[in-house]
Amino acid sequence: MVDVEKLREELKIPSYVDLKPTVMRRAIVALWAATTAPSTFGKTRDRRKLDSPLQPLLMGGAAVKVLSASANEVGGPMNRKIHDLDFILPKSQAGKFVQVLSCLEAVAGSEYMHFLTSNDRRFNALRAGERYRARGIDWGEDGQPSPSVVDILVDRIEMRHRINVREEFALSERNFHTIGMEKLIISKCQLINEYDPKVVSLPQSAACRILRYPPYRKDRTILGMEEKDMLDVSALFIDGGEDGRLDIGRLRRALDDRKLLLTVRLNLENLVSAENWMKTRGLNGHQISRVHETGRRILSALPVVDQAWSKPWWNTNVETPLVT
Secondary structure, three states, X not given: OOOHHHHHHHOOOOOOOOOOOHHHHHHHHHHXXXXXXXXXXXXXXXXXXXXXXXXXXXXXXXXXXXXXXXHHOOOOOOOOOOOOEEEEEOHHHXXXXXXXXHHHHHHHOHHHOEEOOHHHHHHHHHOOOOEEEEEEEEEOOOOOEEEEEEEEEEOEEEOOOEEEOHHHHOOOOOOOOEOOHHHHHHHHHOOOEEEOOOOOOOOHHHHHHEOOOOOOOOOOEEEOOOHHHHHHHHHHHHXXXXXXXXXXXXXXXXXXXXXXXXXXXXXXXXXXXXHHHHHHXXXXXXXXXXXXXXXXXXXXXXXXXXXXXXXXXXXXXXXXXXXX
């Protein structure tokens, strides 16, 4: 019921974005419906009026694909499949965005059906407007449907560290309806966790994620961002560093929290030193050089954290991804 390519043009999202994956079409349609909510919906089926445009910003893998041509290159090493969508909105708009998703099928067609399970409703109620979750449907290459999660954050990113994105709502169009290259890199590089090697046997594949931080306990292993995030940051370094879209000064100013700064520094230091890992993932010499160059420029611009921590300086009260 909608021409997704036309909607992409209306949103001024770059033409290099591959719209073949269902998840990316869903992202475009959701952004269009939210930003045109008054004219697109009028009164929704639950009788609440959407009387002003909403400002959802994409995060995660979908945002990387919007900001990086390399992440869309057919057969390219940084073109990874994504399954779920992540958005962030102002608190006053997040609940209305769930309304928009629930009504998408009526204005865009059954491919864009979204719904809430009973667990999702419980999840949303327990978080009292601080976070929401919904479901969509992805259609694989074999034509078989599978459920997909839509995670909706409110006001700020609260994961291992707190990341403020308030300024990005005013820069929505400039950043192609994402949280922007700088905050996206920080959101990827904030992932960190510790493991006791006597209790958890880490797989060999996790070796590329081990962070070197001598002040920390010798009986613990610190792991940084996942490999998918390392690929995403590499793509942003390659494209953003090459065409000047990555504002290193802005990235530095966003790291005014020493604990967040330390985590980001450790993850970036690990990435720029992971040349062998980049080769195994298929990056060519030019791409590796671009990752090194952009990463080192960022590191040279970031202050060194002189305070040492021997226990977690990050938020440990969050869900931890399994190490596989």
